[in-house]
Amino acid sequence: MIALVDCNNFFASCERVFQPNLEGKPVIILSNNDGCAIARTAEAKALGIRMGAPYFEIKDLCRQHNVHIFSSNYTLYGGMSRRVMNILKNFSVQQEVYSIDECFLDLSGMPDLTTYGQRIRKTVKQWVGMPVCLGIGETKVLAKFSNYLAKKHPFLNGVCNLAELGETRVNKAMQITDVSEVWGVGRRIGKKLQLMGINTVYDLKNSNPKQMSKIFNVNIERIVYELNGIKCLKLEDCVPPNKQIVSSRSFGQPVTTADALKSALTYHIEQACKKMRKQGLYAKQMIVFANTNRFKDDYLSSSINIEFPSALDSFRYMSTYVDRAVNAIFEDGIKYKKCGIVVNELITKEFEAKDLFDNTTIKHDKLLPTLESIKAYFGKSAIKLATANLSNAWQMQRGFKSNNYTTDLNEILVI
């Protein structure tokens, strides 16, 4: 049996752990630069605040109903996610972390899964204060559907075990649930299915898998099998390594100087390199881009592709191309809204040694471990490239950010 564990309103719940006075009150989390609502508690949803609603549109409503507003604090959310996933890992022989707030657990061989599920829920709630829901089913697709039911029906008390619910009730639930709710179907294919008369989850379950494969693709065929309790999708321990890595972000306010672009790009290169080093990847090239506000008429986007003479994973080496990139794309009098880098053609160390037909070499930066140690010990801004400090006009707007309660000694709870 497989369980899908999903945190309830994850970002908002993280904030509530450290501000318990927000319990039962409407809370929303805004996207980077405080653009739009990306997480809402049940109370905020009840006020009619949509997912993705622009902040300027809901500002008055928020003030009127005393909605508590937070800028996204990914440092805090990432730390809380790590804790939740670590706790969950110990309840299962195998775990697949699917996103920041959900994971699959293989519960094969565990007796009395409903009780076990409640124990998992209680432990996560007590140890880190995070409310979670569990859906248990024979396959990943069924576990996901089961989780949907657990969230929807309060009488289940956060744990839905399809085996315990029984076939009749499960079929009934499938008959009243829209087909696009099925994991992997989505709205676009859901619409197509409905045109074919497949309206509900139950209809899809009883469709002909081979025919589905012909009309759509093998993924939909697998979903049909999975809905029937036949395992097609395995739990994946680790995410396959990235084919490309992107680091980009909108500016807090329009940027008009080359220096600000250089500092921002230096930051993005460092972020991308951090991700690459975690996965043991080296880049053969990078794309540097900058653009203006997409929603304005004079939208402008420019980019440059830079190939490295050897594959790199060092932000020090990659940053030496920042000047060249900015000189090529920067224009005076333009109000830039966003910039970033895309690193692609990523290779692993083994690749260098094995491939006879490609003479790619890797250029190692021997100073990197030292720099990383200094950052780990003295804080991540203890040592920087000078280009990172040319200008901070590009920094994000985070007017409502909470403290980094779990990662910064100066920001822990004060009681």
Add this chain to the structure above:
Amino acid sequence: MANLEIFEITGKRIYLPIASSKVSAGFPSPAAAYEEPDLDINDIVVTNPVATFYVRVKGTSMVDAHIHEGDILVVDRSVEPVHGKIVIAVVDGEFTVKTLYNLDGVVKLVPANPEFQEIILANEQELNIWGVVVYTIHKN
């Protein structure tokens, strides 16, 4: 010949290199086979890292329990909050650190300073414990 080694650092801990210099002549160290990692304060104060949080103290309501303003409390949320434990409780949405009294149906949060009042709760249901204080870090 001695060569330099980079210290491996994980998080905020520094691990000193176990063998940092190569000895090309002379006798090998007789201690080499007996090397063990140095003691680490983390192993003492943190038993369950995923459930451990740090909290800074403000106020004087617990001075008689050796908890002073500015101290850092190590809070383990996985520890059962039983009678007599020092706890972080939530009262009316606000945090407070007190000693938990829970005997014979009487539930209260007791300060360790005669100048402060006890907080008496109607029953166990009203009790909202955030975590149990397992260590106090105090700078002398």
